[in-house]
Amino acid sequence: MLSPNFLIRPMQAADLPEVLHIQAACFTELQPESRASLAAKLQAAPAHCWVGAHQGSGGLAAYLFALPWQAEAPPLLDAADCVLPARADCLYLHDLSVHPVARGSGLAQALVQRFLQSLEASGLDRACLIAVQNSASFWGRWGFAPRPVSPQLRHKLASYGPDAHYLERRG
Helix, strand or coil: CCCCCEEEEECCHHHHHHHHHHHHHHCCCCCCCCHHHHHHHHHHCHHHEEEEEECCCCCEEEEEEEEEECCCCCCCCCCCCCCCCCCCCEEEEEEEEECHHHCCCCHHHHHHHHHHHHHHHHCCCEEEEEECCCCHHHHHCCCCEECCCCHHHHHHHHHHCCCCEEEEEEC
16 A cells, blocks of 8 residues: 555656666666667556655655567667567556665555556556566566567567666556
């Protein structure tokens, strides 16, 4: 349950400096993505990007980026541009991060629920993600499971580090 101290709202370009701060605090095994890469994702799919903000100050404590995409070809990590495919077959959850001081606040669950609502509204029948930093068990609680990985997909996974897992959730 989301703490009453927070709210979920659509991400805006002005949020990117705080998003980068949260990302830097959370990415301990991966190089954080650049502002240009995150801005490109936000610009490409603003209806699928949200932040968790403090009710009073408006300061950010969490974020989620998602993109209508093709399951077999997830975007490379830290790509400078983001061009949505002409025919998406999944809603790709690119990144969810909650600042360490806000963990336990319900922000992760609230953002994932918003993502799943967006999946349902999109008309797409599956969600995909790449689990990093030992997060596969967290995603398993939300119905995401490993799927077979093609050689093309294995190549893309390499940019996410050696312990990356490709997961999918139907419906």
